[in-house]
Amino acid sequence: xxxxxxxxxxxxxxxxxxxxxxxxxxxxxxxxxxxxxxxxxxxxxxxxxxxxxxxxxxxxxxxxxxxxxxxxxxxxxxxxxxxxxxxxxxxxxxxxxxxxxxxxxxxxxxxxxxxxxxxxxxxxxxxxxxxxxxxxxxxxxxxxxxxxxxxxxxxxxxxxxxxxxxxxxxxxxxxxxxxxxxxxxxxxxxxxxxxxxxxxxxxxxxxxxxxxxxxxxxxxxxxxxxxxxxxxxxxxxxxxxxxxxxxxxxxxxxxxxxxxxxxxxxxxxxxxxxxxxxxxxxxxxxxxxxxxxxxxxxxxxxxxxxxxxxxxxxxxxxxxxxxxxxxxxxxxxxxxxxxxxxxxxxxxxxxxxxxxxxxxxxxxxxxxxxxxxxxxxxxxx
Ligand code: GMT
Numbered sequence: 020x021x022x023x024x025x026x027x028x029x030x031x032x033x034x035x036x037x038x039x040x041x042x043x044x045x046x047x048x049x050x051x052x053x054x055x056x057x058x059x060x061x062x063x064x065x066x067x068x069x070x071x072x073x074x075x076x077x078x079x080x081x082x083x084x085x086x087x088x089x090x091x092x093x094x095x096x097x098x099x100x101x102x103x104x105x106x107x108x109x110x111x112x113x114x115x116x117x118x119x120x121x122x123x124x125x126x127x128x129x130x131x132x133x134x135x136x137x138x139x140x141x142x143x144x145x146x147x148x149x150x151x152x153x154x155x156x157x158x159x160x161x162x163x164x165x166x167x168x169x170x171x172x173x174x175x176x177x178x179x180x181x182x183x184x185x186x187x188x189x190x191x192x193x194x195x196x197x198x199x200x201x202x203x204x205x206x207x208x209x210x211x212x213x214x215x216x217x218x219x220x221x222x223x224x225x226x227x228x229x230x231x232x233x234x235x236x237x238x239x240x241x242x243x244x245x246x247x248x249x250x251x252x253x254x255x256x257x258x259x260x261x262x263x264x265x266x267x268x269x270x271x272x273x274x275x276x277x278x279x280x281x282x283x284x285x286x287x288x289x290x291x292x293x294x295x296x297x298x299x300x301x302x303x304x305x306x307x308x309x310x311x312x313x314x315x316x317x318x319x320x321x322x323x324x325x326x327x328x329x330x331x332x333x334x335x336x337x338x339x340x341x342x343x344x345x346x347x348x349x350x351x352x353x354x355x356x357x358x359x360x361x362x363x364x365x366x367x368x369x370x371x372x373x374x375x376x377x378x379x380x381x382x383x384x385x386x387x388x389x390x391x392x393x394x395x396x397x398x399x400x
Pocket of ligand 1: 031032033034036111140141142145170193225227229301302303304305306307
């Protein structure tokens, strides 16, 4: 198949999923055309059957707010025609699904028919979809897509609750390359960061307020105060990074907390972690937690959103009540107090990633979904 994929190319879960999907589909012989305003950061080297089409946003004096959605629409139209795409896969409703639906109409007026699949990732529904200044466009773009997928049952339910969604939603969970994200021996690296055999807690996010990065520092402080030999690595960047750094200084733990900024490859850091912390206020799936699990790191996460579909409480990690920092602290202590438990949970976390969320298990679902949607377009009703 020739597949056009649009995503946010920057740091963030939806862009990671879209890029990894494109790479996996290319490895399975499909021809992938990424259409975005810059090269997706996880793409790496372009290869024979992966192409990139940059959306150019022109500055025109009249446009105080350049209409990116329309530039994207034009680029989609252009790419469908000249690369003869079979299907479009949009990640995130706004503005990607909107542009694709408009592009499909333009193309239809020229006798070219192409189906649009939209994958909902989260904040497009849980935040933007609820915002009255976007809601009608979100609803329309989803309903007009030929196929809609969501990354968890939770997100499917949330989308249905928007009220005006008539589209059938297929749940296809996120996935992980378990060969890349795997436990690795990185003793020198661990020794450099934890010279006295300290346990290493890790948090990875885009530091948006919903990730509650400051809570990570608070939990770490509790553990530290109890006398545990621990270090904390904060990976990623975003709006709450400065506040989290400030809080670490206020609490006097800054010497044991390192803010690394955006890191790729993150699997090297995860492979030296002992416990992964995700106290998020909302998480439709929790891809960063899956990355940690795949590296054999037990996760301590909020009991919200799609996380209970990913994490089996007491087996691959712990689910804690949202905002209950004492519960998070207790869960981390339980792991740090018991080497055998930590080791067995590490194995179970990895097994859950491999057995349920490996690329080779999930990507074929997308392939068969594309086929189903394309058949629907070509077969008479
Ligand atoms: O988590 C973010 O802030 C980024 C966001 C995105 O759309 O890029 O992530 C969402 O999609 C990810 C991939 O499907 C999910 O793993 C995240 O749970 C989800 N984030 C939220 O729901 C807050």
